[in-house]
Amino acid sequence: MNDLRQLRHFVALAEHGHFARAAEAVHLSQPALSRSIQALESSLGCNLVDRHSRGISLTAHGELVLEHARRLLAGSRALSNAVSQLGNLSSGELRLGAGPYPAARLVPQALGQFAGRHPRVRVQLLIDNWQQLRSRLLNDEIELFIADTREFHDDPQLQVTALQSHHGVLFCRPQHPLCQRQPLSPGDLNEFPLAGTQMPVEVDRLLQRLGDGENPLSIQCDNFMVLKELVSTSDVLSLAPWDVVAADVQAGRLVTLRLAGDPALARSAYGIVSRAGHSLSPAAEQLQQIICAQDGQTKPA
Structure with missing residues (x-):
């Protein structure tokens, strides 16, 4: 053979x-x-x-x-990692994924702690939408990922650990023309481009209601840092969970917009996703513990 x-x-x-x-x-x-x-x-x-x-x-x-x-080959790497990391986490690698929003705050903070404790473990982080991350997980290209999990709760191939939920907000640059016209109607929103990541079905339906039955997204990008830069330098609008824009809003770099009738935007549904029935490597287990502990210290919005 x-x-x-x-x-x-x-x-x-x-x-x-x-x-x-x-x-x-x-x-x-x-x-x-x-x-x-x-x-x-x-x-x-x-x-x-x-x-x-x-x-x-x-x-x-x-x-x-x-x-x-x-x-x-992925299985061979996983075996080597598990053996080399057993007991001391002084070598090996960790391959994980993250959705655009967790990659903007939660994952970098957790990886910073992990790298400080285990500087000799190589980490590879892939940022993508939840559909692609699921495929990469099942193909053994990554061990776990952190993303929106509302599409995964009935998936028998996945193990999901729920994280805190944060309310959604619509945001723009502080000098945006809409800042002086609040509360906003759907017609006001339709005057300006709306940018966002690939949305779960629940969020997509909410956007369609705000957009008079049509999906109002003019720009789709799964890199949230690009979206924030786009919004801060143009009249493009975007939406996101509060936790990933809170620091920018508090610093005055971004502002949130209020809609007429104060409709509730969909909340986040972050979770840690791994393969059901598969044990994690010591490095992946350690990172999962760090994420859960850090998430528990964050005040939900």
């Missing part, structure tokens, strides 16, 4: 799409990489790639093997 080195070589080839670039990435000569791929194909009894002048493309067998190879 093939070994993990051949699988690593094959994944590199699939990702780079070219033998020369893949060989450089895995520190092999091109002939050596070609022999490794041929040996893998021989052991599996199928062709994995079609070779052509522009590089390579995966066959149907290659697509299948790529999916399993990534999972096997």
